[in-house]
Amino acid sequence: MAKIDLDKMLEKVKNTQWALSDIDWDAPGADLITEEQWPKLKEFMADLMWIEHVGARAFAAMANKAPTDTLRQLYSYFHAEEQRHANAEMALMKRWGMLDGDELPEPNINLRLVIEWLDRYSDEMPVYVLGTVVPMLEIALDGALCKFLLDTVEDPVCHAAFEKINDDESRHLGVGFTVMEMQGHGATYIKMVQMAARLMDPRLILGIASYFPLLNKMRDNVVAMGLSEEKLYECMRKFEKIGGRTEDGRRNPWFQIIKLHSRWVVDRDNRLYHKPVDAIVKATSYIPRKALPAVPSWVKELTYKPTA
């Protein structure tokens, strides 16, 4: 990936849009889902859909903070595009009979915590933090999960939808890495200190506290479905490779942190990391749903219906 011209990218994004109605959700092939796959796939799809949605909300926060008008517009589009992915995945679930009537699938508790955090604090986070975490989430979760899905599921409609989704996703990543490099450009000691100060921000610590277990939880879910852990890690290494390919990119302090973190995640032997985080995953599973406040209203905009 070469560094991209953001203005040209914005034009391209505007000119190549797709809609749910471009896909025939009733086309044959739904029966290619095996009975054995079905229950696990249902959970997997629900997670995937929620991750898209969480990514969408993060882009919304980034749009408000974007340093230039072009980036602001790009992030506004990406916000909507991630929402489109969630909508399309919900439509697949509908097709496969995985939705309870018109009900939204329940997010798992770790996602629920991330949603809660995003709703409360994401708009207050500096754009740098989200600007680095989001590419990581996208490449690791979206990338790995989608690839896995396509390897496992034969339904052609699923393939058609993900072809479009992946096209969007690669643009998001291109912009994500370009921005990371822009931010690394001219990074100084002062920036490192500022960032360290920000790390002490309790709001950010809360965010980290909900993001770490999410990753481990996802890993568990994916493994349960038969994806080799190695594949997930491969993707996370890709983040390290692309993000660190230039001097500027490497100089972005956030890149360094996230990279370090992804190394921990990948390294199963790092018990110092995994022990407590796995414990949190376990602990969070005991949080009673009722203890959480009502879902924010942005969640209710999800829909599987191509027309309104």
Next chain:
Amino acid sequence: MTNATTNRNSGKRANGAKAKSLAAPKRSRPSTVLIVGAGFAGLGAAIRLQQAGIKDIVMLERASEVGGTWRDNTYPGAACDIPSNLYSYSFDPNPDWSRSFSGSAEILDYIKAMVERFDLGNYIRFNQNVTDLAYDDDQGLWHATTEAGEVFSARAAVMAQGPLSNASFPAITGIDEFQGHKIHSAAWDHDYDFRGKKVGVIGTGASAIQIIPELVRDADKLTVFQRTPAWVMPRPDFQTPNWQKTLFRKLPASQSALRKGLYLAHESMALAVIWNSPMTAIAERLGRWHLKRQVKDKWLRRQLTPNYRIGCKRILVSNDYYPALQQPNCKLITWPIARLSENGIRTVEGIEHQFDCIVFATGFEVSHSGTPFPVRGSGGRLLAEDWQRGAQAYKSINVAGYPNLFLTFGPNSGPGHNSALVYMESQIDYIVKGVRTILDKNLKALAVRDRAQQVYNADIQRRLAKTNWNSGCKSWYLTEDGFNATMFPGFATQYASQMEELDLKDYALITA
């Protein structure tokens, strides 16, 4: 993608223009002053000229009625957002305004009554759409050619064709594919029955926030598409009590006192609107308070919170816009629009929102560099060419190279915080002085000096750099390159005092 424009107006345009223009154009005896447009500006100019004893006037109006903005904008809820006592001419006060912010029809009645009262009817040629305005150096005359193939000439010309008179549709892909009904806010279709219909509204500007609370009552479902949220302030709207009308009639001084008070109140807003001052923060707090009080849902509030400094774009006033958006049959969409399709609007989140009717509250064609029709000056130079890098004028009213031509709403004359008519009065009185000078000194040409124009503009641009308009948001005030050729960077009082005097040093006086 094209920018579709309609030059619509409610009156019928003269037809058969093509056939006629082949024949020799019909010419009439030159007048003293020629005015393009019979809206507030053109009519006001005619009144003041007449009062100064200049009665040889011809006004060319493309529609079949007077009124401009207020003849065209008849959408439900259309009203001024500057109090009527200030949004009217001081030389023609109206004691009978029914509300603090009068509706479109009442303003149009006021304009029509003005035409009657000052007997302007004889000056106006309706159905004359000016397509070309050219100066003849030899004769010292301006010639206006109309679509109907007629040529009208005069010693001085006033361009009063309005800053917001050409409705514009947005450049959205597929706009012609939509098979449902399309209505532009400035060309309302009063025969369309909204009851039981699914309606989309594109835009959330000044017109949209007046339309939405009305439509939400009738439409079965109303969906509002927003690109950028605006600052919305509470609107102190009330019916005029009868005692007040009586008082104004019996004691006109009381009305001019109120006008003065309103004027000063609006002037003080300049502090908040034009420059980034402590008042700006206070105004923003008021805006946020208004939003918070009227919108309880956190996400909706976030969607409606502007992310630019107040004053950078036009500030809106409404008490019923936010509540309307929260009606059960109303929905705000902030996803970007991807395209229009046969049945509706596709937004980027992948959903097609289907409608019976789409209302375009998308504003007007605003040209920062061109002119609505070719304007040719001395030696045939083209104003659009001189303005290529952004429109410029001397005191907003004269342009070097275009003798005896006067602009209303010219470059950098726009108010951000006060009544347009306050500015217009200053311009009109300046025009009267200019024309009087031409007549009294029997000039062939009153031509502003290039140097004077440059000095004036350097100063304006320097002052603009410090304003909120130039603080980084995109608005129709700015060109694509961010050049501000629209707004006047100061108080209305400063504008009025700059227009007070016609400084002959800044002009070349050419006698016949």
